[in-house]
Each structure stands twice: as C-alpha cells, then as structure tokens.
Amino acid sequence: MASLKDATAIVGIGQTPFAKQLPESEKALACRAILSALDDAGIAPAEVDAFASYTMEETDEVEVAKAVGAGDVTFFSKVGYGGGGSCATVGHLAAAVATGQASVGVAWRSRKRGSGPRPWRNTAVQLPTPAQWTRPFGLLRPADEIAMLTRRYLHEYGATRDHLFNVALACRNRANQNPAAIMYERPLTRDMYMTSRWISEPLCLFDNCLETDGALACVVVSAERARDCRRVPVYVHSVAQGLPAQHHGMVNYWNDDPLSGPAWTAARQLWKQSDVAPEDVDVAQIYDAFTALIPLSLEGYGFCARGEGGAFTEGGALEIGGRLPLNTAGGGLSEAYVHGFNLITEGVKQLRGTSTAQVPDAATCLVTAGEGVPTSALLLRTT
Amino acid sequence: MADAPAKQEPLLTPVVDDDATPYWEYAAQGELRVQECATCGEPRFPPRPCCPHCASFTTTWRRTSGRGRVWSYVVPHPPLLPAYAARAPYPVVLVELTDAPRVRLVGNLVARAGAALDSVPLERVRIGARVQAVFADQGGVVVPQWILERP
Numbered sequence: 001m002a003s004l005k006d007a008t009a010i011v012g013i014g015q016t017p018f019a020k021q022l023p024e025s026e027k028a029l030a031c032r033a034i035l036s037a038l039d040d041a042g043i044a045p046a047e048v049d050a051f052a053s054y055t056m057e058e059t060d061e062v063e064v065a066k067a068v069g070a071g072d073v074t075f076f077s078k079v080g081y082g083g084g085g086s087c088a089t090v091g092h093l094a095a096a097v098a099t100g101q102a103s104v105g106v107a108w109r110s111r112k113r114g115s116g117p118r119p120w121r122n123t124a125v126q127l128p129t130p131a132q133w134t135r136p137f138g139l140l141r142p143a144d145e146i147a148m149l150t151r152r153y154l155h156e157y158g159a160t161r162d163h164l165f166n167v168a169l170a171c172r173n174r175a176n177q178n179p180a181a182i183m184y185e186r187p188l189t190r191d192m193y194m195t196s197r198w199i200s201e202p203l204c205l206f207d208n209c210l211e212t213d214g215a216l217a218c219v220v221v222s223a224e225r226a227r228d229c230r231r232v233p234v235y236v237h238s239v240a241q242g243l244p245a246q247h248h249g250m251v252n253y254w255n256d257d258p259l260s261g262p263a264w265t266a267a268r269q270l271w272k273q274s275d276v277a278p279e280d281v282d283v284a285q286i287y288d289a290f291t292a293l294i295p296l297s298l299e300g301y302g303f304c305a306r307g308e309g310g311a312f313t314e315g316g317a318l319e320i321g322g323r324l325p326l327n328t329a330g331g332g333l334s335e336a337y338v339h340g341f342n343l344i345t346e347g348v349k350q351l352r353g354t355s356t357a358q359v360p361d362a363a364t365c366l367v368t369a370g371e372g373v374p375t376s377a378l379l380l381r382t383t
Numbered sequence: 384m385a386d387a388p389a390k391q392e393p394l395l396t397p398v399v400d401d402d403a404t405p406y407w408e409y410a411a412q413g414e415l416r417v418q419e420c421a422t423c424g425e426p427r428f429p430p431r432p433c434c435p436h437c438a439s440f441t442t443t444w445r446r447t448s449g450r451g452r453v454w455s456y457v458v459p460h461p462p463l464l465p466a467y468a469a470r471a472p473y474p475v476v477l478v479e480l481t482d483a484p485r486v487r488l489v490g491n492l493v494a495r496a497g498a499a500l501d502s503v504p505l506e507r508v509r510i511g512a513r514v515q516a517v518f519a520d521q522g523g524v525v526v527p528q529w530i531l532e533r534p
C-alpha cells in the first residue's frame with residue numbers, strides 16, 4: 001500500500017509579527033505570511049497549485065490565490081474543529097502532493113484573535129449539539145469546558161497546579177529566548193502563577209493561551225523537489241488525524257473515558273506509520289491552548305503512562321536539556337496563539353537548526369494540534 | 384442605543400431539537416428520563432436518531448431516579464456573558480447519573496429549585512457529592528437543576 005512516509009517535505013515557512021493588535025486585515029496578513037513562506041522556499045507564487053487551511057479561516061482560497069498570484073489550483077481543502085485542524089492542513093497537502101493532485105502546496109492560518117471578537121460571545125447563532133447541553137448552565141467558554149476535564153484529571157491522578165505551572169513556565173522560558181514572542185520580555189514566576197486571577201477554576205490566567213493577531217504559512221512539495229530547494233528539507237515522516245469512536249468534541253463528557261481524547265486516536269495512527277517511537281522524539285511542539293492539554297497529550301502520544309502526565313513535567317523535563325523540550329518558541333501560551341500554526345513553523349525551525357531555543361542535533365520533532373477536539377499530528381524528520 | 388436603559392439579559396435557553404424533544408417534555412413534567420435503545424437496551428446521550436451499538440431506530444425513554452454524583456465541576460469567573468457574570472463565581476457541575484453512569488449531565492448546583500447560579504456556597508461543592516435532580520423554568524424551557532442530598 002502507498003505511504004506518505006517521507007514522501008513530502010516542508011521547504012518554506014513564513015510569518016507576520018505577532019501582537020495584541022495589528023493594523024492590517026486578516027487577508028493582508030495571510031498574503032504576507034504566504035509570500036514570505038514562498039520566498040523562504042525559493043518558489044514562485046505562480047507555481048502554487050494547492051491550498052489548505054482551517055474551516056475557521058476567514059480568508060478563502062479564491063481571495064488568497066488571486067492576491068498572491070497563484071497558478072491554476074487543483075487541490076484545496078479546509079479542516080474543521082478549530083485548532084484541531086492545524087497539522088491536518090499539512091497532512092492534506094502531503095497527501096495531495098504525494099498522489100499527484102498538485103505539486104506545490106501552501107497551508108496557512110491568519111487570525112486577529114487579539115483584536116477581534118471572542119467566538120463564545122456570539123449568542124446570535126443557535127446553540128448546536130452539544131452546546132445546548134452545556135452553555136445554558138454557564139459552561140460558556142473553551143476554558144470552562146477544559147477546566148471540567150482538568151478538575152477530574154487532578155482528582156483522579158493526584159496531579160497538581162504545580163504540574164500545570166511547570167507547563168506554563170517551560171513555555172514562558174522559551175518565549176523569553178524568542179524576540180518574536182509576545183512574552184519575550186516578561187518572565188513568569190511561581191508566585192505570579194499561584195496568585196493570578198482565576199479564569200475558570202481550576203484554570204488560572206496563566207493556564208490560558210494568549211489572544212493574538214498574526215498569520216503563518218508553510219510550503220509543502222515532494223521529497224524529490226525538496227532536495228533541490230534552498231533550505232534543509234523537513235520531511236513529513238508521519239501524519240494523522242483523530243476522531244475517536246463516540247467522541248463528543250470539546251465537551252467529551254459522555255463516553256466511558258472522557259480523559260482519553262482524540263490525541264490517543266491520532267497517536268495510534270501516527271506511530272503505526274512511523275519508523276520511530278516516542279522515545280526517539282528530540283523536541284515536541286504540543287498544542288497548548290490550556291496548560292492541562294499538555295499532561296493529557298503526553299499520555300495520549302505515549303511519552304508516559306495514563307495518569308503520569310503531571311509527574312512527567314517534574315524536574316525540568318519540559319525545559320531545554322530536559323527529557324522532552326516543549327514548545328521551544330513559547331507556544332500558544334507565551335509566543336502567540338494562532339490556532340497552533342506557530343507550533344508547525346517552530347518544528348521546522350528546530351529541524352533546520354535555527355530555533356531561538358535550539359535543541360542540539362534535533363532530528364525528530366512531534367507537532368500536535370488541539371487536544372479535546374477532533375485533532376491531528378505531524379512527525380517531522382530531517383532524514 | 385447608549386441612552387437605552389440597561390436590560391437584564393436572560394440566561395441562555397437550551398435548544399429543543401428533534402432528537403431531544405422527549406427529554407425536555409419529560410423534564411417539564413418533573414421527570415428525568417434518558418434515551419435508550421428499544422432493541423438492545425443501551426442508554427445514549429446526547430439523544431440521537433439511532434443506536435451506535437445495534438443501528439436500531441426504535442427508542443424508549445427510561446425514567447431515572449434523578450440521583451447522581453458530582454463527577455467534576457468548574458467555577459467560572461468573568462469575562463462571561465452578562466447574565467452569568469452577574470452571578471459569578473458560580474459552580475457548574477457534571478453529574479454522573481446513578482442509574483446510567485455514562486450519562487453525565489452538565490447543570491447548576493442550587494440551594495433549591497429555581498434558585499440562582501450562586502446560591503450554594505462554593506466550599507460545599509466537591510467531586511463525589513450526592514445530588515438529586517429538581518426542575519425549574521429557564522427562559523421557557525424546564526431544565527433539571529441539582530441540589531445536594533446533604534446540604
């Protein structure tokens with residue numbers, strides 16, 4: 001059977017500045033990020049024949065393609081479930097390029113979440129299933145929905161707020177090394193964390209991601225073409241999506257085991273197609289809209305056993321030099337929250353050796369999309 | 384608009400969709416019932432047209448005791464929609480039904496039927512607490528609420 005293993009590579013990445021508020025439109029930011037990624041790859045816009053993004057992306061392919069000067073486009077795809085779709089955008093392009101549907105694919109995300117509206121504030125749209133079973137009772141925001149699972153996780157496995165702080169701190173420390181990060185000059189202390197205001201108990205301010213304006217993009221081509229590009233090819237070694245049986249979305253409260261989410265499903269498929277195992281991963285970019293998603297994902301992707309995700313964070317495990325350096329540009333918690341696309345570009349930087357918090361000789365990087373919602377993951381490798 | 388008097392915004396109201404209509408009709412009668420496959424007997428929630436175990440479209444609505452235990456809970460703080468911000472911080476509980484353990488209902492823990500979201504002191508809320516369903520009108524739909532068995 002045909003395989004996507006190392007058949008394609010990411011050869012260009014691009015991004016705009018990140019800020020609480022950027023003056024340009026989402027469309028303009030999208031075009032800047034895409035043109036920057038194509039320039040990085042050394043590929044002319046007219047060669048682009050595939051696009052992939054999120055269903056929540058406001059700028060559609062027609063607008064982007066005509067603005068950047070793409071050629072005839074023969075593949076375009078959008079992935080649902082918010083931040084769960086990030087890695088799948090690259091996965092869809094990899095599948096399209098590997099099967100000859102297209103030859104140069106661009107994935108992107110542009111979002112003015114910092115200065116734009118908060119989706120949960122919109123009460124004009126009718127509550128869909130399953131929101132009608134949760135929001136009327138005051139479980140209004142993603143933070144509330146994940147806090148429910150977090151409380152149960154802490155209760156069931158003896159994990160603590162200190163474990164969540166370890167996650168927030170690792171991301172902040174990496175952001176403090178990254179001049180592009182929103183939190184570049186803002187160190188975090190345990191005291192700041194423990195005394196910060198609540199958002200939804202047991203999640204405090206520092207357990208929640210940033211609200212950012214910004215855009216990012218990457219370019220995917222065949223492995224054969226990648227070898228002629230100007231950058232070190234970063235191969236798409238394995239890619240997977242995950243929608244578990246009887247899953248309910250972010251409010252996954254109604255199956256046998258609400259604490260084993262889509263990460264577990266994506267992980268099984270990801271490792272099954274891979275030549276490497278979790279212990280071979282040099283650096284990980286794990287979706288961090290909320291700190292609690294990290295212990296859950298560490299378990300789901302097989303870095304530790306069920307219930308051990310909190311303890312895994314101890315002893316500097318997530319720091320540079322630790323067992324699994326995490327979110328080395330600062331992640332959604334401290335670099336920028338652009339639906340996880342900055343985790344993909346940081347994975348590429350690590351494997352190129354150009355990260356601002358470089359893991360020595362990093363050759364294998366896991367990138368994950370939003371846990372809790374139908375998700376996706378990428379395993380990137382240099383060889 | 385700036386001169387208009389501040390209007391008290393209501394809590395959100397559940398959407399009564401086709402699949403869940405019986406659930407809300409029974410709630411209006413003061414009964415907590417869960418959808419169950421009439422062929423294989425599996426309960427399912429949220430309601431849906433057919434059984435994921437045996438593909439049967441025949442369903443019944445099984446009456447429950449309305450008893451359960453708090454499986455987890457959160458305490459939201461602002462920013463929230465105005466009607467909720469006015470009562471924050473308030474507990475939101477996820478109740479596992481004694482009669483159907485995989486049916487966990489999100490709801491409000493209140494001092495008595497119809498009481499405000501913040502009517503139970505937060506220190507009274509804990510995982511494992513035994514609760515009982517009561518019923519109250521919320522914007523024209525009768526919803527289950529939860530009271531502590533031992534307040």
Ligand SMILES: [Zn+2]
Pocket residue numbers: 420421422423424425434435436437438439
């Ligand atoms: Zn059945």
